[in-house]
Amino acid sequence: AQKITQTQPGMFVQEKEAVTLDCTYDTSDQSYGLFWYKQPSSGEMIFLIYQGSYDEQNATEGRYSLNFQKARKSANLVISASQLGDSAMYFCAMRGPITGNQFYFGTGTSLTVIP
Amino acid sequence: DTAVSQTPKYLVTQMGNDKSIKCEQNLGHDTMYWYKQDSKKFLKIMFSYNNKELIINETVPNRFSPKSPDKAHLNLHINSLELGDSAVYFCASSQRSRPETQYFGPGTRLLVL
Numbered sequence: 001a002q003k004i005t006q007t008q009p010g011m012f013v014q015e016k017e018a019v020t021l022d023c024t025y026d027t028s029d030q031s032y033g034l035f036w037y038k039q040p041s042s043g044e045m046i047f048l049i050y051q052g053s054y055d056e057q058n059a060t061e062g063r064y065s066l067n068f069q070k071a072r073k074s075a076n077l078v079i080s081a082s083q084l085g086d087s088a089m090y091f092c093a094m095r096g097p098i099t100g101n102q103f104y105f106g107t108g109t110s111l112t113v114i115p
Numbered sequence: 116d117t118a119v120s121q122t123p124k125y126l127v128t129q130m131g132n133d134k135s136i137k138c139e140q141n142l143g144h145d146t147m148y149w150y151k152q153d154s155k156k157f158l159k160i161m162f163s164y165n166n167k168e169l170i171i172n173e174t175v176p177n178r179f180s181p182k183s184p185d186k187a188h189l190n191l192h193i194n195s196l197e198l199g200d201s202a203v204y205f206c207a208s209s210q211r212s213r214p215e216t217q218y219f220g221p222g223t224r225l226l227v228l
Binding site: 037103 | 156203217220222
């Protein structure tokens with residue numbers, strides 16, 4: 001069975017500091033995809049970053065990077081230089097197998113950036 | 116321009132009623148999805164449609180039925196609404212070749228009284 005676990009229901013970070021949001025996953029598939037979404041208070045879901053299980057380099061998109069540790073089955077999101085606008089819910093998700101259309105979402109982490 | 120739009124944004128209705136939520140995307144995507152987000156923010160995929168073919172049905176009650184008149188639309192029809200159906204419903208779309216990059220609509224907040 002596929003499973004995504006986000007153990008941090010809430011996180012606080014000082015503005016301009018970096019923060020890591022944890023995500024672990026469980027899958028028996030050899031190929032899969034991991035991604036992160038942001039949901040601000042307005043409610044829409046915003047795609048942030050994607051990592052394929054066979055990608056050798058950790059994915060980066062601007063201030064977002066994904067710390068992918070395959071052996072540990074973790075896909076943590078790192079946000080550098082936090083901004084007030086980063087305050088939101090963050091969801092880790094997995095697509096598995098990579099050619100399929102099954103998506104599994106974690107329960108989310110609420111991030112609050114403190115001025 | 117709105118990429119993925121949903122109507123209505125808010126929906127308050129009585130138990131037992133039948134309601135529909137509409138979704139439209141203007142991105143030229145060939146796959147559309149419906150998600151349910153409960154009060155604890157847990158997001159669960161309900162359906163996806165590709166070229167008018169249902170790909171996923173994640174143990175959703177058959178009171179829920181997706182209807183896709185064309186590639187740009189995926190409507191969600193709910194029969195005999197129950198209290199537990201209260202949630203936020205998100206529509207999303209993607210290219211079939213890149214389902215990891217989904218674009219979500221603003222959500223429809225459904226409250227069943």
